Amino acid sequence: MxxxxxxxxxxxxxxxxxxxxxxxxxxxxxxxxxxxxxxxxxxxxxxxxxxxxxxxxxxxxxxxxxxxxxxxxxxxxxxxxxxxxxxxxxxxxxxxxxxxxxxxxxxxxxxxxxxxxxxxxxxxxxxxxxxxxxxxxxxxxxxxxxxxxxxxxxxxxxxxxxxxxxxxxxxxxxxxxxxxxxxxxxxxxxxxxAPPVPIPEGRDRHFQPAATAVRWLLTRVGGQGIRLTAAGYLPPAVVTAAMDELRWRELWIGTCTREDTTAPVFALRETAAQLRLLRRYRGQLLLTRKGAALRDDPEALRRYLAASLPTPPWWASGRYATDAGSAAPS
Missing domain, CATH: 3.10.290.30 (MM3350-like)
Known part of the structure; x- marks a missing residue:
């Protein structure tokens, strides 16, 4: 014993x-x-x-x-x-x-x-x-x-x-x-x-579109990661897939192959990185431990976004100001 x-x-x-x-x-x-x-x-x-x-x-x-x-x-x-x-x-x-x-x-x-x-x-x-x-x-x-x-x-x-x-x-x-x-x-x-941030009742439901998009990206990165281009951007196939599978293409004017000219995808990745769900390591985009955990818990991901962001992000709203392939918050 x-x-x-x-x-x-x-x-x-x-x-x-x-x-x-x-x-x-x-x-x-x-x-x-x-x-x-x-x-x-x-x-x-x-x-x-x-x-x-x-x-x-x-x-x-x-x-x-x-x-x-x-x-x-x-x-x-x-x-x-x-x-x-x-x-x-x-x-x-x-x-x-x-x-x-x-x-x-x-x-x-x-x-x-x-x-x-x-x-x-x-x-x-x-x-x-x-x-x-x-x-x-x-x-x-x-x-x-x-x-x-x-x-x-x-x-x-x-x-x-x-x-x-x-x-x-x-x-x-x-x-x-x-x-x-x-x-x-x-x-x-x-x-x-970091202590949990209290969320007003019902506030997190407004973050569902953002949570859906972030979870899509986390799932796409997965356990193997994504090799970035030489310039440090997502590869064109991933940018196109994001615009198609998140149904953002129908709201967009211009091409959807380059991350640097497809602002919703660029902003999506930047948001996920700023929230420490993704990290760059030697030319690859990888999940953090937090990102891996929240990818598999959609409700917790939605609450995390609601606690971390002051308002739902513009790129999840579908209201884009477009001009020849560039975008800005409306």
Whole structure:
């Protein structure tokens, strides 16, 4: 039977844990250095780790507190589904980080995707006083890109990097295993921490046309992304498909093949990017984690647009001022 490792009382005053997160057995190392609020619950820490490492939250996970990640007596922390399926452990959203970590060198283990078995080790480096305005989580360092999902775990990833024929099937041509950006990571962490904006009752229904268009674009981008043109625009086939499938062509005068002269499509993409649903990476348009989640939840997407935008966007209204293929809000 697992022993209880929650030997620490919750702190009366919050602290900041400087934690290094390593993807076990990665060579060269894949790691992140995070400043974490001691008040984070484990389900919140899961979301932080997904964002900071670069995973897509597409698989099950668990936390473990023990001597190491194969300690059969380690205490395990699960989501409700796993407990319902008979797993032995504690519900993760009832456990606070400072119940498991207290001092430098304290460790916590995190497993993501029970098939591929991505193992992570979290080590406390420092315990710092906490300012009132600090975010719940902040990235201050790291190295190397997150491996692609479903590539066979860390050993499959090592094999992938050594075999271009395998890599071609699993990752885009411009995948850069050395790439990491603190700024991009923190942009995602800020999204996690953003409080929900209250929406007046019924207001979100006015955003349904915009939500339909944004969801179309998110679906079109999909898991593989869209290769942009050399000038950084959507390819003509996508622009034409948007105008046809969203039924905007009948409202438009001019050609519908170039994004830079088809203002509704250009504005649609700009809006999705500004709302951090899409991102550009080395010539490709990709879904963010938030974009992937909202693509599959139409009602949540509509509410998100209503909370994020002051009014329904002009490009979803169908009221275009057109002149030889250009457009502006009417």
């Amino acid at each position: 697992a022993r209880s490792t929650r030997s620490h009382a919750r702190r009366s005053q919050p602290a900041t844990f400087q934690v290094r997160v390593d993807l076990d057995d990665a060579k060269p190392p894949i790691w992140r250095r995070l400043l974490l609020s001691s008040e984070l619950m484990l389900d919140e820490l899961h979301a932080v780790l997904q964002q900071a490492m670069g995973w897509t939250d597409s698989h099950l996970h668990q936390f473990m507190a023990g001597d190491n990640n194969v300690d059969r007596f380690a205490e395990q922390f699960h989501i409700q589904f796993m407990l319902d399926e008979g797993a032995d452990g504690v519900l993760e959203n009832r456990v606070r980080l400072d119940e498991l970590l207290a001092e430098p060198k304290d460790r916590l283990f995190y497993r993501y995707d029970f098939g591929d078995g991505w193992e992570h080790t979290l080590v406390v480096e420092k315990v710092l006083p906490r300012a009132d305005d600090e975010p719940p989580a902040l990235c201050i360092g790291g190295a190397r890109a997150c491996p692609p999902e479903d590539c066979g775990g860390i050993w499959g990833y090592h094999h992938l990097l050594q075999d271009p024929t395998i890599a071609h099937k699993l990752v885009s041509d411009d995948f850069d295993p050395t790439y990491f950006s603190v700024e991009e990571t923190n942009a995602g962490l800020r999204d996690l921490a």
